[in-house]
Amino acid sequence: MERAPGLSVRLKLTLSYAGFLMVAGVLLLAAVWLFLLRYVPDRATLIVPSGSSLTSGVFPVRSRLLQVFAPRAAEVLAILLVFGLVGGWILAGRMLAPLTRIAEATRLATTRSLSHRIRLPGRNDEFRELADAFDAMLARLEAHVAGQQRFAANASHELRTPLAISQALLDLARTDPTHDTGEIFHRLRAVNTRAIDLTEALLLLSRADQTSFTPEPVDLSLLAEEATETLLPLAEKRGVTIETSADPTPTTGSQSLLLQLTTNLVHNAIVHNLPDRGTVWVSTGVRPGRAVLTVENTGERLTPQLVSTLTEPFSRGTERVRTDHAGVGLGLAIVKTITLAHDGTLTLTPRPAGGLRITVELPAPDPRNDG
CATH class of the missing domain: 1.10.287 (Helix Hairpins)
Known part of the structure; x- marks a missing residue:
């Protein structure tokens, strides 16, 4: 967007400091002048002893005081103005130095690479945050x-x-x-x-x-039952037993996406299992403020390092590609993306006896909002 040129922030702060100092100086001098007007009489009678060269009489004290006070006040204000401009310029520069580093990092990020970091030193303040x-x-x-x-x-x-x-x-x-x-x-x-x-x-x-979907009430237990029934023929073909424990588990989100998430988890547990007599456990339940879906399966032993990479797109662990129903390497990546789109958390944990335990936690609706 094209913008008209304007004053820099440093100059604006300098003028603000100087202006504030000038206003404070004017108010102080005005207070001094009012104090003098209150306690100094308008005229004073001067009585001199006999033999003096001065003559007695009545003299205008306030007018004479004004003649002396006004030039001195102007000098003080001029000094305050110079001090305010110079000091304000220096202070503004020091205060805005962190913003200069942030602006430089922004330019580097837009023109070169994203690896540059500001790493602002010093104690915690607004600029550091x-x-x-x-x-x-x-x-x-x-x-x-x-x-x-x-x-x-x-x-x-x-x-x-x-x-x-x-x-x-x-x-x-x-x-x-x-x-x-x-x-x-x-x-x-x-x-x-x-x-x-x-x-x-x-x-x-x-x-x-x-995340372009309209949230609606969803029961994860019903989705788990539907996914299990759909994939039961595949499980029987591969000699895998599916055990379910589905308690009512309400949450909010996309019915179709959460069904895809559940289906991917159950399919992954069936395909990446033991060659024969494998088992898959599917359970749903509610924790304080969370709706939980857990899919666990038997299989080969997996290291934590390997498990941490399984949600990457096209990532496949050792011996995890079968001749049939191998998928395209996006099953758990889709599960991770759907979970994040629903403000949930996805946890993958290798089982000590072999296989994998996957837990999806989604926000549970507040019971106080029912009805």
Whole structure:
């Protein structure tokens, strides 16, 4: 936005300091003058002893006092003005020095990189709080940009893979007419299905990240039951037992997004389980002010370092990619995004016996607002 040039903040503060000092000086001199007018008579009679060269008579004391006081008062005000301008300029510069560092950090952030930090020294005050808040914002912004860059690179890689496979299959069909076309069509269909699943997952992740939904009352226990029933055939196919403990768990949010969150968690627990006789535990409940959904499964032992990376887009742990229903590497990333969009917290904890425990905590409605 184009703006008309104006006075700098430092100059405005300098003029404010000087003006305040001048007003205070004028008021002080006025008070002195009123004091003198109160106790000094208008005229005084001068009586001199005989033989003196002076003559007795009545003299105007106040007018003579004004002739002496006015020039001195003007000199004092001139000194105060100079002192106010010089001192105000120095003080304003010292007071605004932190803002200069913050402005320089802002320019660096817009023109170079987000790694620069202000790190304002000194004790805690308003400028220190502003600088620390700006540093924290830069850190979050840097992490967000880095995450977006990794996501874009990973998404490009994941989308390029099925396209490259499709291109290779088409080239094979074109150069080798004797090759089994039924097998080529089958593989093309599988690759195309994976590309479609990946694209839909990316769209869902983008939608959840925008938090563009209308909050409505949701019961997590009903969503857990629906997700379990939907994925029960997959669990039976893989020899996984699902145990549920769903107490009424009211919260507020998007019905469809929270159902997707629950489905992703249960699907992840089924797919990344033991090869046979695995178990999945799904439970919901209410804690003080929180609605809690917990999905726990058996499986291979996972290290805390590996678990901390599982919510990153396209992140897959060791031996976590199966031949079927492997997903596209966005399941837990979508869960994390939906959780954050609902002002919730997501906790992943490796089980000592193997497997993973995932807990989602969402804000619970205040019972006092019911009715």
